[in-house]
Amino acid sequence: MADSADVTPAESSQPPVKEEQGGGEGGEGSERDAGGGLTDAQREVLERCLHALRQAQNDSHTLASLLLITRLCPASQLDKPTLRRIFEAIGLNLPARLLVTAVRGSDNSGLPPQELLSLGTALLAALSTDPDMACHPQLLTTIPFLLGILANGPVNQQKQENQEQNQDGERGQSPDCKVQSTESSNAESDPTNVVKSAGEEAKGDDGSEANGVSTTSQETSPCSKMDEAMAADCYQVLTAVCALPRGADQLLSRGAIPALCQAVEQNQTFSHERGLALLGCLLSGKTKDKVWSKHPAELLTLLVTLSKDFCQATDQTKLDMCAQLVQFLPPVGVAVESEELKGVVARVWGVLRPMLQAKLTPRQIGPILVLSACLLDLHGWELVGPPKFCCLLVNRACVEVRMGLEEPPGNELSPELQHTLTGCYRIMEAAIEQACCLGVAQATAPPQSSIPSISLQQTRQVLGVLEEAFSALMYHLQQVDPSRYGDPFVFATFRSLCSWLAEETSCLKQEVTGLLPFLISYSRSHLQGESPKHGLSDWMAEMSDREERGAWTGKEALRYLLPALCHLSAEEGPRKVLLTLDTPALLVDFLSQCWTSPKGKSGVASARDPSMETACSALLNFTVTEPERVRKDPCFRKLEALLSEALPVLVHKPRLLVLAANYCTLALMIGRLKSAPSGSVEAGQRRLFSTALRFLRSALDSSASPGPVKVSLSWEESWDEAAELWRLCLQALGGCARAQPWITTLVREEGWLKHTLTMLSQCSALPDKHTQEALEEALCAMADQCPVCKVEIGDMMKNDKGALICMRNLKKSVGVK
Structure with missing residues (x-):
């Protein structure tokens, strides 16, 4: 790069402009225009500088024009179109070359590497404020450099690049050849290849080796610390890229996770303030499973560090860190089970116990309960603590639910409260799973995830507070208008209630029966695709429960309701209500939609779907108890046609034998209610019975x-x-x-x-x-x-x-x- 000493005389080559110009004759009318807050004189200078930028013969001319713009036309006075013109005039070649030159330590630049890095990152930061520039391929190629600077510090990054160049030299290649070729070119040269060769040479599929970013711990000297401005500029670029539609993938493919983890581990500048925030974004939503699968070691090490910081923090800081820790917990079922992760969970529970026993405001307790729910998702009740504390946790979650939902109709719940209540739901669901089992049969061995050593009296107490909380859920759902069926919080509330109904339908029977019209209407609306699904898909991607993560299909609501329908269809009162709601037709429609998946797969590839079997059980209840309805309802004829098509296929799928047995039972149970045909037997009927007999x-x-x-x-x-x-x-x-x-x-x-x-x-x-x-x-x-x-x-x-x-x-x- 040419010596930047030419910048100084270039400043005086332009006519001076008074900072406060704009008053005087005609000044009031010309001071500002629709495009920004520049005076006429400033606009004239700006046009000259833009012309100079476009015509610059070398980098010194470019920098001189750029410096003059920043002196005479402050960015705060420039509107977006004007900034865009400046960015386009500068281009991305210059900052990319500045980074390459600085990292490779050329002696011909005329500026110290630190200043080149500072200038290059500052330009990139400014350019990245424009989304079109942020997604430009040339800017994306600089990401490995920026990650390397954040991970290693500017000095260590230069040393690492020099070591790589020396290795090239030993192989017969001059370490400076690439730099010299870059410096000898002017603004017309493209640094993309240089950046790629320097930063992406050894990049794997996931980019973890991009830019030579080491994922192992390095000795960090004080001189490797970068100044705050440079760190802020690097994070500005990365954050701007992350905000793009495919920004997270762009960062992940270029090694962002190991680099940012290393930056936090070495306590680099702004790593805790902005690096953790950026990591949190990358670890949220649909990318979480993928990231944890590729970088479990780095992320687990980071989680251990954060959990130790959490333990040592002050009371207020602990409250603030609860939400942060949730982002860095591994997804259920993806992270490898390890003693290290178990230690993290036990350590965090040790901090949460006294916090939950303290006096807290609703705003304070929310993040604690959400974090508790996530820990329960990971390791169940095993590490939570003594039975008394487990009961306290369930009680506090139930109290928050009652306080949040037992509001007068029409009161809107804030997003913050909805987030807290969703966490409480998961605590309640975890409690249901074991409390109902122990309440019914104390003599049997408790589930592995159950509360250790809980007494029968404590179990009854837990069931009592759960009943009160689920009463509040039913009250809330009664107020839900069909226009809110696509609301993720409504689905979370519906799902939680269904988890209770699957185990307990004898309590609050009148309230449950009264709620059936909503439950069926809600399930039917989603199954038939009448409700918007975008928000629900995003919500499922964010869930920590592995069962929830995945694409929204519309069948999810009914899947959760099916166990309750199986119980309720066996009881006369609720069954009569279900019949008035045309529930058998809904179940047949569900089976028809589900059948499209297994019918086209081989026996080996077919996966068992328990919800189809549960739907058959509910239909079987109707078939046994309501023979007249079966004879007259057209949906049962549709069901017979489905059984006739499906059973001959199912009998050849060994993994689906239980479903085949359900289909065979339904077919014969319906067949016993039909009268003999007046003419010849239909081919479909004959095939169905032949298959059933062989099965x-x-x-x-x-x-x-x-x-x-x-x-x-x-x-x-x-x-x-x-x-x-x-x-x-x-x-x-x-x-x-x-x-x-x-x-x-x-x-x-x-x-x-x-x-x-x-x-x-x-x-x-x-x-x-x-x-x-x-x-x-x-x-x-x-x-x-x-x-x-x-x-x-x-x-x-x-x-x-x-x-x-x-x-x-x-x-x-x-x-x-």
């Missing part, structure tokens, strides 16, 4: 005869869940044979009857009494409805062999003594 036949294995019958290998893993469904299927099969006699012919044609009789005659016993009773009921129905079946069964029973001899009712049906 049921595959459950038991008689190859070990003459020993007892065993559950087949394909069913063995799922037998605990599928056994009851299999028995229901056999009972329903008997009902189908009575309602539609043509099925008995199919039973013989498909070989189910012969297979079953052979198995029973060859084996000594069935797996259990309930299995025997179900098979006997189905065989009795066949004998009663089909003379041919009766003869075949009778002939087999006359041999007086195997498990058949134990079926006394069947003997009566076929007339065998």
Whole structure:
């Protein structure tokens, strides 16, 4: 770069301009224009300087014109279009070359490296205030340099670059060749390649080695500390880039995480004030999982440091740090479980316990409860503390919920309060999971995440305060207008209530039944895509609970409500309300939408979806208890069509065996309510029953005869869940044979009857009494409805062999003594 000594005489080459000019004759009218606050004389000088910038032959001329602009036209008086013209005239080549020259330590620059860095970063900071400039590829190539300066300090960064150049020299390349080629060029040269070669040479996929930024600890001398202005300029550029639509990805791909973590670890200038804030932005939203997966070691080290700072901070600082710590906790399920992370969680709980026991204002307790919720998400109740404190935590969360939600209708909740209440919901949900289990069966082993050593009395107390809090949730949801269905806070409230309803529907039954119209309307609105989803997608991306993170599909609301619907559809009062709300049609629509995913995947790729099974259970409740509704409601015909399409596919997907058993049960339960067809049987119906018979036949294995019958290998893993469904299927099969006699012919044609009789005659016993009773009921129905079946069964029973001899009712049906 040319010597900058030419800057001084260049200053005086322009006519002087009085700072306060603008008064006098005509001054009032010409002092300001629509574009900014410059006088006529200042605008004239500005135009000359802009011309000089565009025509500059070397960097000295450029700097002289730029210095004159800053002296005579303060930035505060320039409007955006004028600033944009200046930025375009300067361009990004100059600051990039200043950084390259400073970092590589050229002796020909005429200025100390520190001054070159200061000038280069200042120019970049000014340019980055324009979003179009901030996203320019040339500016983005300087990010590794800026990160290196922040991580290593300006002196260490120069040393590191010089070491790399010396290594190049040992390989036969002159360390100064690149710099000289850069310096010999004027403003027309493009520094992009130079910046890339200096800063991105060794960059990996995630940019962690960009600019030679070391992720290991280095000795930091006092001289490596940068001045505040340079640090502020570097952070200004990075923050401006981060604010761009894809800004976070631009920083992450250039090694921002290890560099900023190193800056904080070495306590570089502004690293705690601005570096942590920038890291917090990069660790929020959709990028959090990705960042923790790529840089777990650096982020865990940073978290350990922050947790120690948290422990040593003053009371007020601790309150301020609660929200900061939330940003730096790892996402559930992504971070590798380690003793180090466990130590962090235990350490933070140790600080939070006395804080929660103190007298706090609502504004103070909010961040503490949110942090507590995040810690619970990570490690459950194990590290929280003694049972008494765990109960206090739940109680404080419930009190905040009641205070926040039991407001008169129409009162809007502030975003801050909504954030606090959402954290309280997660504490309540964690309490429900274990309190309900222990309240129902104290003798059973508590869940791993349960409160250690909690007594039955404490459990009842917890359930009592939870009931009061959930009453407040129901009161709040009763006031929600359909126009607010897309509000993330409404979804958070809905989700939390559903978590309670999944475990407890006997309490507040009247209130729950009264709320059903809202719950169904809300779920239907989202499933059918009537509610806006943008805010909900963003909210799910921010959730610390891994179950929540992901794309919004519209099915989420109903998924949470399904366990409650399964309970409520079994009770007469709530079921009648659900029928008036056309709930069966909603469930069928849900199954139809969910089926689009597994039907196109191979058996290996298919993932189990428990919510589909729960929806089947709720529909089964309606089918068993409301036969007339099943016969008349068109949605059940739609369900039959879905079952006819899906069951033949499901039986070939081993991982979805429980769902197949649910579909088979539903199909046969509906079939028993239908009358015999007047003409020929529909092809879809025949295919459905044929598939069901083959599926049921595959459950038991008689190859070990003459020993007892065993559950087949394909069913063995799922037998605990599928056994009851299999028995229901056999009972329903008997009902189908009575309602539609043509099925008995199919039973013989498909070989189910012969297979079953052979198995029973060859084996000594069935797996259990309930299995025997179900098979006997189905065989009795066949004998009663089909003379041919009766003869075949009778002939087999006359041999007086195997498990058949134990079926006394069947003997009566076929007339065998």
